[in-house]
Amino acid sequence: MSNQPLPAVSFQGVTKRYGVVTAASGVNLDISQGEFFALLGSSGSGKTTLLMLLAGFEKPTEGRVLMSGTSVSDVPPHRRQIGVVFQNYALFPHLTAADNVAYPLKMRRVGRSEREARVNAALGLVNLSDRGSSFPSQLSGGQQQRVALARALVFGPDVLLMDEPLGALDRRLRDQMQLELKRIQGELGITVIYVTHDQSEAMAMANRIGVMSGGRLLQVADPETIYAAPSSHFVARFIGECSILRVAATDGGKGYEIAGARQSLRSPAKDPFDIVVRPENVSIRASVEAASDDAFGVAATVRDITYLGAGWRVALELSDGQSLLASIMRGDDVAGRLAPGLPVVARWAPASVAVLPTEGSS
Structure with a gap:
């Protein structure tokens, strides 16, 4: 027993x-x-x-x-x-x-x-x-x-x-x-x-x-x-703020592509799927700063900036038209340099991505 x-x-x-x-x-x-x-x-x-x-x-x-x-x-x-x-x-x-x-x-x-x-x-x-x-x-x-x-x-x-x-x-x-x-x-x-x-x-x-x-x-x-x-x-x-993004599966679900950028997943996912990214896991760099390396990055444009006291919430539009939220804290290199209309590159780590079946898929 x-x-x-x-x-x-x-x-x-x-x-x-x-x-x-x-x-x-x-x-x-x-x-x-x-x-x-x-x-x-x-x-x-x-x-x-x-x-x-x-x-x-x-x-x-x-x-x-x-x-x-x-x-x-x-x-x-x-x-x-x-x-x-x-x-x-x-x-x-x-x-x-x-x-x-x-x-x-x-x-x-x-x-x-x-x-x-x-x-x-x-x-x-x-x-x-x-x-x-x-x-x-x-x-x-x-x-x-x-x-x-x-x-x-x-x-x-x-x-x-x-x-x-x-x-x-x-x-x-x-x-x-x-x-x-x-x-x-x-x-x-x-x-x-x-x-x-x-x-x-x-x-x-x-x-x-x-x-x-x-x-x-x-x-x-x-x-x-x-x-x-x-x-x-x-x-x-x-549960909290997030961005749910449409992606295309790559390598049999071992990774995905979004707005021309590719990233691997921690474990394979069944196609079709979406990804969930939390704002605090998104980093932003000016396009000119990100151009010198080949790290994963998604081209985006700043649409809105909201001051929150401890930092800023930044609303981005990806090059494929999807919306993405990012949180920028005081002390971040890009803090104070962002403005609506500025082209940037958004990044997040594979470990911070959650995967969900696309709504309506079986």
Whole structure:
């Protein structure tokens, strides 16, 4: 027998329909014990539907939802040992922070002394030990979010579900809370399933990411793999900026040609295919500087330059009419010399290229 622990959560062939609308379609997914897992997708992609099915607020039309190997499809929400934090924190305005946190324990008939100890520990975990007597109206948005988190953790759930919990905060507070959530998850070792439409948030926090669209789970992988080796055009475009370029296969798929320039691939690809290039992997040189060597380079023209503080985003048009994005950082030799209309040569390394089947090809 295997000594591997059972997944904290399993979706097995889960489909959810609302009339003629399919919100989740044939989802198969295992989430490990103690994992920080992000469900990432735009509005209507099906990510919140999966969360609602796991929390018990909805039942699957087909398939099963399991926790630690046991089906919970017919288990009511209050018996699933799941903590939930929503974007709307849903704090009781007439209760203090401490009383809000204590509420799940009261519902579970936990004794007064134990209840107070757990509430104090939960408030300490979220760095609000000194605000237990404050009402929600006396707390900032970030503090209210911490109270909601403490309330979701105070009864010791097996799994913590978070649905866009930082969406109402400004950028600075979101960044701070990302660090806090990672710290708390690491300290407790709890399984977290985090629903978001913000790819940078998912990349910064999750051990693995599941990208969803149209109710389907398109790719599940660690952040680096999702970014560097997307499984589809949709995933490539959804995760950060990129350029997807049409190329012609050469040497039986061992390389490709684009705008008259040829480059080999790390491994052969099935024709027809496109390539994905991230802006930070593109270097730019003036045409006269690049003319003296025979390194791979694609002729292009600068179309637009956008200042980003730490550097510039440069929009290029290749000689075959395709568009390419490049990121130029401060200190780059070409920084300050680029201008719209300037002819340049763009380069990228074979190791930075991701290959995708051309859309519509079998």
